Amino acid sequence: MKIITFDLGGTLMEYAGMPASWTDYYKQGFEAINSYYNCKVSEDYIKQSVEILKSFNPRLHYREEEFSPNYIFSKALEHWGKNIPIRDCVYQFYTGLKLKAEIYLDTIPSLIKLKNNGYLITTLTDLPTAMPDELFKRDISILLPYFDLYVSSLSCGFRKPNCRGLQMIAEYFNVPITELVFVGDEDKDRETAIHADCQFIQINRKNRTSETIFNLTELIEKLID
Known part of the structure:
Protein backbone atom coordinates (compact mmCIF):
# COMPACT_ATOMS: atom_id res chain seq x y z
CA MET A 1 0.00 0.00 0.00
CA LYS A 2 1.52 3.32 -1.11
CA ILE A 3 0.34 6.25 1.02
CA ILE A 4 1.45 9.83 0.49
CA THR A 5 0.54 12.57 2.97
CA PHE A 6 0.50 16.20 1.94
CA ASP A 7 0.68 19.35 3.96
CA LEU A 8 -1.67 21.83 2.30
CA GLY A 9 -0.71 25.51 2.74
CA GLY A 10 2.45 26.22 0.76
CA THR A 11 2.42 22.70 -0.64
CA LEU A 12 -0.82 22.23 -2.61
CA MET A 13 -2.37 25.68 -2.20
CA GLU A 14 -2.09 29.08 -0.54
CA TYR A 15 -4.24 31.98 0.55
CA ALA A 16 -3.34 34.67 -1.95
CA GLY A 17 -1.36 37.54 -0.49
CA MET A 18 -1.43 36.24 3.08
CA PRO A 19 1.82 36.05 5.07
CA ALA A 20 2.80 33.10 7.25
CA SER A 21 1.41 34.90 10.30
CA TRP A 22 -1.98 36.56 9.90
CA LEU A 97 -10.46 38.73 6.18
CA LYS A 98 -11.63 38.31 2.55
CA LEU A 99 -9.50 35.24 2.00
CA LYS A 100 -8.96 33.85 -1.47
CA ALA A 101 -7.66 30.30 -1.76
CA GLU A 102 -5.49 29.55 -4.77
CA ILE A 103 -4.76 25.97 -5.79
CA TYR A 104 -1.35 25.62 -7.42
CA LEU A 105 -1.59 24.77 -11.12
CA ASP A 106 0.41 21.56 -10.76
CA THR A 107 -1.63 20.24 -7.82
CA ILE A 108 -4.59 18.49 -9.43
CA PRO A 109 -2.68 16.98 -12.39
CA SER A 110 -0.12 15.60 -9.92
CA LEU A 111 -2.77 14.17 -7.60
CA ILE A 112 -4.43 12.47 -10.56
CA LYS A 113 -1.13 10.95 -11.68
CA LEU A 114 -0.38 9.70 -8.16
CA LYS A 115 -3.80 8.07 -7.88
CA ASN A 116 -3.44 6.51 -11.33
CA ASN A 117 -0.20 4.97 -10.10
CA GLY A 118 -1.76 3.37 -7.05
CA TYR A 119 -1.11 5.96 -4.36
CA LEU A 120 -3.56 6.70 -1.58
CA ILE A 121 -3.56 10.44 -0.94
CA THR A 122 -3.94 11.86 2.55
CA THR A 123 -3.43 15.24 4.19
CA LEU A 124 -2.05 16.60 7.43
CA THR A 125 -2.49 20.34 7.73
CA ASP A 126 -2.31 22.84 10.56
CA LEU A 127 -5.35 25.08 10.32
CA PRO A 128 -4.97 28.85 10.65
CA THR A 129 -5.57 29.93 14.25
CA ALA A 130 -9.22 29.27 15.19
CA MET A 131 -10.34 28.42 11.65
CA PRO A 132 -12.98 25.65 11.56
CA ASP A 133 -12.41 22.59 9.39
CA GLU A 134 -15.61 23.27 7.46
CA LEU A 135 -14.41 26.73 6.44
CA PHE A 136 -11.05 25.45 5.28
CA LYS A 137 -12.66 22.52 3.47
CA ARG A 138 -14.97 24.94 1.69
CA ASP A 139 -11.95 26.85 0.42
CA ILE A 140 -10.26 23.70 -0.89
CA SER A 141 -13.44 21.89 -1.97
CA ILE A 142 -12.04 21.25 -5.45
CA LEU A 143 -9.30 19.10 -3.89
CA LEU A 144 -11.41 17.00 -1.52
CA PRO A 145 -12.43 14.33 -4.08
CA TYR A 146 -8.76 13.43 -4.52
CA PHE A 147 -8.14 12.77 -0.82
CA ASP A 148 -8.58 9.29 0.63
CA LEU A 149 -8.29 10.79 4.12
CA TYR A 150 -8.25 14.39 5.35
CA VAL A 151 -6.59 15.06 8.71
CA SER A 152 -6.14 18.51 10.22
CA SER A 153 -4.75 19.84 13.48
CA LEU A 154 -8.35 20.21 14.64
CA SER A 155 -9.44 16.68 13.76
CA CYS A 156 -6.38 15.06 15.37
CA GLY A 157 -6.09 17.50 18.29
CA PHE A 158 -2.44 18.43 17.79
CA ARG A 159 -0.38 20.75 15.62
CA LYS A 160 2.86 19.82 13.92
CA PRO A 161 5.60 18.92 14.73
CA ASN A 162 3.54 16.58 16.92
CA CYS A 163 3.16 13.46 14.79
CA ARG A 164 -0.25 12.38 16.12
CA GLY A 165 -1.82 13.19 12.74
CA LEU A 166 0.56 10.83 10.94
CA GLN A 167 -0.18 8.18 13.57
CA MET A 168 -3.90 8.54 12.86
CA ILE A 169 -3.29 8.09 9.13
CA ALA A 170 -1.18 4.99 9.69
CA GLU A 171 -3.77 3.53 12.07
CA TYR A 172 -6.61 4.27 9.64
CA PHE A 173 -4.93 2.29 6.86
CA ASN A 174 -3.41 -0.26 9.25
CA VAL A 175 0.18 0.29 8.12
CA PRO A 176 3.36 1.11 10.04
CA ILE A 177 3.85 4.86 10.34
CA THR A 178 7.35 4.41 8.93
CA GLU A 179 5.83 3.51 5.54
CA LEU A 180 4.25 6.92 5.03
CA VAL A 181 5.71 9.54 2.69
CA PHE A 182 5.14 13.07 3.98
CA VAL A 183 5.42 16.10 1.69
CA GLY A 184 5.54 19.61 3.15
CA ASP A 185 7.17 23.00 2.82
CA GLU A 186 8.14 23.97 6.39
CA ASP A 187 10.77 22.87 8.87
CA LYS A 188 7.99 21.80 11.24
CA ASP A 189 6.85 19.34 8.55
CA ARG A 190 10.36 17.89 8.46
CA GLU A 191 10.38 17.63 12.27
CA THR A 192 7.02 15.86 12.17
CA ALA A 193 8.40 13.26 9.78
CA ILE A 194 11.49 12.83 11.97
CA HIS A 195 9.28 12.19 15.00
CA ALA A 196 7.36 9.61 12.98
CA ASP A 197 10.51 8.11 11.46
CA CYS A 198 8.95 8.24 8.00
CA GLN A 199 10.20 9.52 4.64
CA PHE A 200 9.99 13.28 4.14
CA ILE A 201 10.14 15.26 0.91
CA GLN A 202 10.39 19.02 1.28
CA ILE A 203 8.96 21.34 -1.36
CA ASN A 204 10.21 24.89 -1.76
CA ARG A 205 8.19 26.72 -4.38
CA LYS A 206 10.16 29.96 -3.96
CA ASN A 207 13.75 28.84 -4.25
CA ARG A 208 15.25 25.86 -6.04
CA THR A 209 17.75 24.00 -3.85
CA SER A 210 19.55 20.68 -4.03
CA GLU A 211 17.77 19.44 -0.90
CA THR A 212 14.19 20.24 -1.93
CA ILE A 213 11.82 19.83 -4.83
CA PHE A 214 10.60 22.97 -6.57
CA ASN A 215 7.17 21.75 -7.64
CA LEU A 216 4.98 18.65 -7.77
CA THR A 217 6.27 17.72 -11.22
CA GLU A 218 9.60 17.01 -9.55
CA LEU A 219 7.77 14.96 -6.92
CA ILE A 220 6.22 12.79 -9.64
CA GLU A 221 9.67 12.31 -11.19
CA LYS A 222 11.03 11.22 -7.81
CA LEU A 223 8.21 8.78 -6.99
CA ILE A 224 6.99 7.50 -10.35
CA ASP A 225 8.89 8.44 -13.49
Whole structure:
Protein backbone atom coordinates (compact mmCIF):
# COMPACT_ATOMS: atom_id res chain seq x y z
CA MET A 1 0.00 0.00 0.00
CA LYS A 2 1.52 3.32 -1.11
CA ILE A 3 0.34 6.25 1.02
CA ILE A 4 1.45 9.83 0.49
CA THR A 5 0.54 12.57 2.97
CA PHE A 6 0.50 16.20 1.94
CA ASP A 7 0.68 19.35 3.96
CA LEU A 8 -1.67 21.83 2.30
CA GLY A 9 -0.71 25.51 2.74
CA GLY A 10 2.45 26.22 0.76
CA THR A 11 2.42 22.70 -0.64
CA LEU A 12 -0.82 22.23 -2.61
CA MET A 13 -2.37 25.68 -2.20
CA GLU A 14 -2.09 29.08 -0.54
CA TYR A 15 -4.24 31.98 0.55
CA ALA A 16 -3.34 34.67 -1.95
CA GLY A 17 -1.36 37.54 -0.49
CA MET A 18 -1.43 36.24 3.08
CA PRO A 19 1.82 36.05 5.07
CA ALA A 20 2.80 33.10 7.25
CA SER A 21 1.41 34.90 10.30
CA TRP A 22 -1.98 36.56 9.90
CA THR A 23 -1.81 38.77 12.98
CA ASP A 24 -1.94 42.02 11.00
CA TYR A 25 -5.38 41.01 9.74
CA TYR A 26 -6.93 40.17 13.11
CA LYS A 27 -8.21 43.71 13.68
CA GLN A 28 -10.02 43.59 10.35
CA GLY A 29 -11.73 40.35 11.35
CA PHE A 30 -12.94 41.62 14.72
CA GLU A 31 -14.17 44.83 13.12
CA ALA A 32 -16.27 42.66 10.80
CA ILE A 33 -17.90 41.00 13.84
CA ASN A 34 -18.45 44.38 15.50
CA SER A 35 -20.11 45.77 12.37
CA TYR A 36 -22.23 42.70 11.53
CA TYR A 37 -23.76 42.44 15.02
CA ASN A 38 -23.79 46.20 15.64
CA CYS A 39 -21.98 45.63 18.92
CA LYS A 40 -20.62 49.16 19.09
CA VAL A 41 -17.62 48.10 21.15
CA SER A 42 -14.68 50.46 21.49
CA GLU A 43 -11.37 50.37 19.65
CA ASP A 44 -9.72 49.31 22.90
CA TYR A 45 -12.02 46.29 23.16
CA ILE A 46 -11.10 45.26 19.63
CA LYS A 47 -7.41 45.67 20.42
CA GLN A 48 -7.88 43.42 23.47
CA SER A 49 -9.49 40.79 21.27
CA VAL A 50 -6.59 41.00 18.84
CA GLU A 51 -4.09 40.43 21.65
CA ILE A 52 -6.03 37.46 22.99
CA LEU A 53 -6.16 35.86 19.56
CA LYS A 54 -2.44 36.52 19.15
CA SER A 55 -1.85 34.60 22.38
CA PHE A 56 -3.24 31.51 20.63
CA ASN A 57 -1.16 32.00 17.48
CA PRO A 58 1.41 29.17 17.49
CA ARG A 59 3.87 31.19 15.41
CA LEU A 60 4.05 33.66 18.28
CA HIS A 61 3.46 31.31 21.21
CA TYR A 62 4.57 27.75 20.54
CA ARG A 63 2.01 25.09 21.19
CA GLU A 64 1.19 21.64 19.87
CA GLU A 65 -2.20 21.15 21.50
CA GLU A 66 -5.03 22.37 19.30
CA PHE A 67 -8.02 24.35 20.61
CA SER A 68 -11.44 24.60 19.03
CA PRO A 69 -12.43 27.82 17.24
CA ASN A 70 -15.39 28.23 19.62
CA TYR A 71 -13.10 28.04 22.66
CA ILE A 72 -10.61 30.56 21.26
CA PHE A 73 -13.24 33.05 20.14
CA SER A 74 -15.20 32.74 23.38
CA LYS A 75 -12.02 33.89 25.14
CA ALA A 76 -11.36 36.65 22.60
CA LEU A 77 -14.89 38.06 22.79
CA GLU A 78 -15.73 37.49 26.46
CA HIS A 79 -14.95 41.06 27.51
CA TRP A 80 -17.36 42.44 24.90
CA GLY A 81 -20.23 41.32 27.13
CA LYS A 82 -22.49 40.69 24.14
CA ASN A 83 -24.90 37.81 23.68
CA ILE A 84 -23.80 36.88 20.19
CA PRO A 85 -23.38 33.35 18.76
CA ILE A 86 -19.71 32.41 18.94
CA ARG A 87 -19.82 29.99 16.00
CA ASP A 88 -21.31 32.65 13.75
CA CYS A 89 -18.74 35.16 14.98
CA VAL A 90 -15.98 32.86 13.77
CA TYR A 91 -17.50 32.89 10.30
CA GLN A 92 -17.90 36.66 10.31
CA PHE A 93 -14.29 37.05 11.38
CA TYR A 94 -13.00 35.01 8.47
CA THR A 95 -15.45 36.62 6.07
CA GLY A 96 -13.93 39.95 7.12
CA LEU A 97 -10.46 38.73 6.18
CA LYS A 98 -11.63 38.31 2.55
CA LEU A 99 -9.50 35.24 2.00
CA LYS A 100 -8.96 33.85 -1.47
CA ALA A 101 -7.66 30.30 -1.76
CA GLU A 102 -5.49 29.55 -4.77
CA ILE A 103 -4.76 25.97 -5.79
CA TYR A 104 -1.35 25.62 -7.42
CA LEU A 105 -1.59 24.77 -11.12
CA ASP A 106 0.41 21.56 -10.76
CA THR A 107 -1.63 20.24 -7.82
CA ILE A 108 -4.59 18.49 -9.43
CA PRO A 109 -2.68 16.98 -12.39
CA SER A 110 -0.12 15.60 -9.92
CA LEU A 111 -2.77 14.17 -7.60
CA ILE A 112 -4.43 12.47 -10.56
CA LYS A 113 -1.13 10.95 -11.68
CA LEU A 114 -0.38 9.70 -8.16
CA LYS A 115 -3.80 8.07 -7.88
CA ASN A 116 -3.44 6.51 -11.33
CA ASN A 117 -0.20 4.97 -10.10
CA GLY A 118 -1.76 3.37 -7.05
CA TYR A 119 -1.11 5.96 -4.36
CA LEU A 120 -3.56 6.70 -1.58
CA ILE A 121 -3.56 10.44 -0.94
CA THR A 122 -3.94 11.86 2.55
CA THR A 123 -3.43 15.24 4.19
CA LEU A 124 -2.05 16.60 7.43
CA THR A 125 -2.49 20.34 7.73
CA ASP A 126 -2.31 22.84 10.56
CA LEU A 127 -5.35 25.08 10.32
CA PRO A 128 -4.97 28.85 10.65
CA THR A 129 -5.57 29.93 14.25
CA ALA A 130 -9.22 29.27 15.19
CA MET A 131 -10.34 28.42 11.65
CA PRO A 132 -12.98 25.65 11.56
CA ASP A 133 -12.41 22.59 9.39
CA GLU A 134 -15.61 23.27 7.46
CA LEU A 135 -14.41 26.73 6.44
CA PHE A 136 -11.05 25.45 5.28
CA LYS A 137 -12.66 22.52 3.47
CA ARG A 138 -14.97 24.94 1.69
CA ASP A 139 -11.95 26.85 0.42
CA ILE A 140 -10.26 23.70 -0.89
CA SER A 141 -13.44 21.89 -1.97
CA ILE A 142 -12.04 21.25 -5.45
CA LEU A 143 -9.30 19.10 -3.89
CA LEU A 144 -11.41 17.00 -1.52
CA PRO A 145 -12.43 14.33 -4.08
CA TYR A 146 -8.76 13.43 -4.52
CA PHE A 147 -8.14 12.77 -0.82
CA ASP A 148 -8.58 9.29 0.63
CA LEU A 149 -8.29 10.79 4.12
CA TYR A 150 -8.25 14.39 5.35
CA VAL A 151 -6.59 15.06 8.71
CA SER A 152 -6.14 18.51 10.22
CA SER A 153 -4.75 19.84 13.48
CA LEU A 154 -8.35 20.21 14.64
CA SER A 155 -9.44 16.68 13.76
CA CYS A 156 -6.38 15.06 15.37
CA GLY A 157 -6.09 17.50 18.29
CA PHE A 158 -2.44 18.43 17.79
CA ARG A 159 -0.38 20.75 15.62
CA LYS A 160 2.86 19.82 13.92
CA PRO A 161 5.60 18.92 14.73
CA ASN A 162 3.54 16.58 16.92
CA CYS A 163 3.16 13.46 14.79
CA ARG A 164 -0.25 12.38 16.12
CA GLY A 165 -1.82 13.19 12.74
CA LEU A 166 0.56 10.83 10.94
CA GLN A 167 -0.18 8.18 13.57
CA MET A 168 -3.90 8.54 12.86
CA ILE A 169 -3.29 8.09 9.13
CA ALA A 170 -1.18 4.99 9.69
CA GLU A 171 -3.77 3.53 12.07
CA TYR A 172 -6.61 4.27 9.64
CA PHE A 173 -4.93 2.29 6.86
CA ASN A 174 -3.41 -0.26 9.25
CA VAL A 175 0.18 0.29 8.12
CA PRO A 176 3.36 1.11 10.04
CA ILE A 177 3.85 4.86 10.34
CA THR A 178 7.35 4.41 8.93
CA GLU A 179 5.83 3.51 5.54
CA LEU A 180 4.25 6.92 5.03
CA VAL A 181 5.71 9.54 2.69
CA PHE A 182 5.14 13.07 3.98
CA VAL A 183 5.42 16.10 1.69
CA GLY A 184 5.54 19.61 3.15
CA ASP A 185 7.17 23.00 2.82
CA GLU A 186 8.14 23.97 6.39
CA ASP A 187 10.77 22.87 8.87
CA LYS A 188 7.99 21.80 11.24
CA ASP A 189 6.85 19.34 8.55
CA ARG A 190 10.36 17.89 8.46
CA GLU A 191 10.38 17.63 12.27
CA THR A 192 7.02 15.86 12.17
CA ALA A 193 8.40 13.26 9.78
CA ILE A 194 11.49 12.83 11.97
CA HIS A 195 9.28 12.19 15.00
CA ALA A 196 7.36 9.61 12.98
CA ASP A 197 10.51 8.11 11.46
CA CYS A 198 8.95 8.24 8.00
CA GLN A 199 10.20 9.52 4.64
CA PHE A 200 9.99 13.28 4.14
CA ILE A 201 10.14 15.26 0.91
CA GLN A 202 10.39 19.02 1.28
CA ILE A 203 8.96 21.34 -1.36
CA ASN A 204 10.21 24.89 -1.76
CA ARG A 205 8.19 26.72 -4.38
CA LYS A 206 10.16 29.96 -3.96
CA ASN A 207 13.75 28.84 -4.25
CA ARG A 208 15.25 25.86 -6.04
CA THR A 209 17.75 24.00 -3.85
CA SER A 210 19.55 20.68 -4.03
CA GLU A 211 17.77 19.44 -0.90
CA THR A 212 14.19 20.24 -1.93
CA ILE A 213 11.82 19.83 -4.83
CA PHE A 214 10.60 22.97 -6.57
CA ASN A 215 7.17 21.75 -7.64
CA LEU A 216 4.98 18.65 -7.77
CA THR A 217 6.27 17.72 -11.22
CA GLU A 218 9.60 17.01 -9.55
CA LEU A 219 7.77 14.96 -6.92
CA ILE A 220 6.22 12.79 -9.64
CA GLU A 221 9.67 12.31 -11.19
CA LYS A 222 11.03 11.22 -7.81
CA LEU A 223 8.21 8.78 -6.99
CA ILE A 224 6.99 7.50 -10.35
CA ASP A 225 8.89 8.44 -13.49
